[in-house]
Amino acid sequence: MARIIIGGFQHETNTFAPSKAKLDAFTSPGSWPALVTGTPLFEAVKGINISVAGFVEEARRLGHELVPTSWAAASPSAHVTDEAFEHIAGLIVEGIKAALPADAVYLCLHGAMVTESYEDGEGELLRRVREVTGTDLPIMASLDLHANVTPEMVERADGLDAYRTYPHIDMADTGARVARTLDALLKSGGGRPARAFGQIPFLMPLVRQCTMADPAGRLYGMIPEIEAEHKVSLSFATGFPAADIYHCGASVFAYGADEENVKRAVKQLVDEICAVESEFAADLPDPGSAVREAMRIAASADRPVVIADVQDNSGGGGDSDTTGLLRALLDNKAEGAAIGLLVDASAAEAAHAAGVGAEITLGLGGKSRVPGDAPLEGTFRVEALSDGQFTATGPFYSGSHMRLGLSARLSIGGVQVVVGSRKVQMADRMMYRFVGIEPEQMKILCNKSSVHYRADFAPIASEIIECAAPGPVLADPGALPWKHLRPGLRTRPLGVAFGG
Known part of the structure; x- marks a missing residue:
């Protein structure tokens, strides 16, 4: 011993x-x-x-x-x-x-x-x-x-x-x-x-x-x-x-x-x-293109299409509060869509104060002020409320006791939005279920995650689409304003060497 x-x-x-x-x-x-x-x-x-x-x-x-x-x-x-x-x-x-x-x-x-x-x-x-x-x-x-x-x-x-x-x-x-x-x-x-x-x-x-x-x-x-x-x-x-x-x-x-x-x-x-x-190398579509492609596939699919909001991944340092992909869903009048986890403690608190069935008008998300992003101003219906506590069941978070703080399911324009108070990467189906969304029954699921979501969502997805909405976790590292890398390192595959 x-x-x-x-x-x-x-x-x-x-x-x-x-x-x-x-x-x-x-x-x-x-x-x-x-x-x-x-x-x-x-x-x-x-x-x-x-x-x-x-x-x-x-x-x-x-x-x-x-x-x-x-x-x-x-x-x-x-x-x-x-x-x-x-x-x-x-x-x-x-x-x-x-x-x-x-x-x-x-x-x-x-x-x-x-x-x-x-x-x-x-x-x-x-x-x-x-x-x-x-x-x-x-x-x-x-x-x-x-x-x-x-x-x-x-x-x-x-x-x-x-x-x-x-x-x-x-x-x-x-x-x-x-x-x-x-x-x-x-x-x-x-x-x-x-x-x-x-x-x-x-x-x-x-x-x-x-x-x-x-x-x-x-x-x-x-x-x-x-x-x-x-x-x-x-x-x-x-x-x-x-x-x-x-x-x-x-x-x-x-x-x-x-x-x-x-x-x-x-x-x-x-x-x-x-x-x-x-x-x-990676080349991803913008959120509008991703949503339209997802709608096309979903029209005849018997399982949900998953769109990954890869650049607002809390697992990569984002605050999970950008609204670019949500705007694209609304602009394209997507039906049967859900998006999460969008972190906005003040919106969750307002939903709890108003109660289920109430309508609240506020600016959702956008608090981290990522360039190209802003709060989504609108009127939302409070569909469900939660204390944010549950146990994850998927392969990645397996056994984790989630504590997301005050949480809610809001709807706007037919889109369901899962809102929490503490940032956690959307990588487990229980992160939809805890507010009453059955992910398998949705046409489109929009997950704020780069890759981890695949462990629990790939088995139910008819197709997966990655998109580049505004966010701090850039899919193309060559687009970041580097200053301190070692000389000669290429900032993207087959890209230009730093300091070269």
């Missing part, structure tokens, strides 16, 4: 997003549990599809003793404030210090956190942890598939392992895989593993990182074969292409006993990725 200290700190930072992650973003529950410290951590994450839950279950099965520090997560947004970072990082580091001596440390991280003071939030956290543990204690971490991995992160850890699916249906599985890797390392009695790191020379649009389609699906399918061939732990992080930092972008990294095998594995996968660069 080994004594393993555990903790976690997850945030995906879009440096172009409208709102920062303050401490209350981590202390208020939404789609994930709120900041938790000590023994309550185990119950808070139990049964949820997140890495720390998978690690806990597998490490206990392997017979290890787990000592919890703190775990926290917040919805993607702009920078994590210094106050939030120092508080949560402090809890983790002090918790590790108090729990020593131990045999290892496991951290549930994201890999794309940018704070007000640090471009590489995880690298800084790992530096502080390593300062406390010394160089000999094994430190391993799970990462998101969208991690912007840095050389410092790779060097300061004895193992980093990223998700292999997008939608991320394997988060808990990844934590379990890390537990097995750490178990093997502890039993081997060897020193620090060899490591290798390679960066991909172009940014990948989020919508083309989906592993339910090629090229990503094909590339991730190669990982187990390469691991077996070279006897390494291998990861491919597609990166989060909305963080204006030096090490933004996709990378490949590996750990193992033999340095040459580790290097060969990384080079092999990097070469495979670069060979299909053109397949990562």
Whole structure:
């Protein structure tokens, strides 16, 4: 039995997003549990599809003793404030210090956190942890598939392992895989593993990182074969292409006993990725075109058409309050359509004050003032009300106890609008059902999500259409006003090199 200290700190930072992650973003529950410290951590994450839950279950099965520090997560947004970072990082580091001596440390991280003071939030956290543990204690971490991995992160850890699916249906599985890797390392009695790191020379649009389609699906399918061939732990992080930092972008990294095998594995996968660069390009229709195409298909389909509002994805840092796609539905007189989750706490509060059946006139959404967007002024009928609490059932959010705050179903022009008070990516059918919409019975479903919605909605969709309505999570990373990328990095597949 080994004594393993555990903790976690997850945030995906879009440096172009409208709102920062303050401490209350981590202390208020939404789609994930709120900041938790000590023994309550185990119950808070139990049964949820997140890495720390998978690690806990597998490490206990392997017979290890787990000592919890703190775990926290917040919805993607702009920078994590210094106050939030120092508080949560402090809890983790002090918790590790108090729990020593131990045999290892496991951290549930994201890999794309940018704070007000640090471009590489995880690298800084790992530096502080390593300062406390010394160089000999094994430190391993799970990462998101969208991690912007840095050389410092790779060097300061004895193992980093990223998700292999997008939608991320394997988060808990990844934590379990890390537990097995750490178990093997502890039993081997060897020193620090060899490591290798390679960066991909172009940014990948989020919508083309989906592993339910090629090229990503094909590339991730190669990982187990390469691991077996070279006897390494291998990861491919597609990166989060909305963080204006030096090490933004996709990378490949590996750990193992033999340095040459580790290097060969990384080079092999990097070469495979670069060979299909053109397949990562994305060109999406505007919302009007997307709605008209959806209406055409829906006229004869027996299942709903799903339109993804990919640029207002709260999972990518948006506030989920833009109205471009809703306007397109109304302008084209779409029937049997629903859209969600549109986050507007004041509208939800007004709906609750008025009651079911009432009509309210207000400006819905548009509070984040994204360029090209504005509140939708109109009169809405209150169709249903909710406290926003329910349990998700789909593959991505599986087991998560949602707390969206005051919520309502409003209607306007025959379109149903799901309104909540806390931002959560629309990636679970229960996010329609909790206000009385049966998604399978709608003609058109409009989801504010880039890819995660596919896990629960692809099985019921007659067709999926991605569209580019105004929002801060641009489908084309080459259109962002970059300033801090490393020279030579192409800002889109086959695009112009930054600084060139």
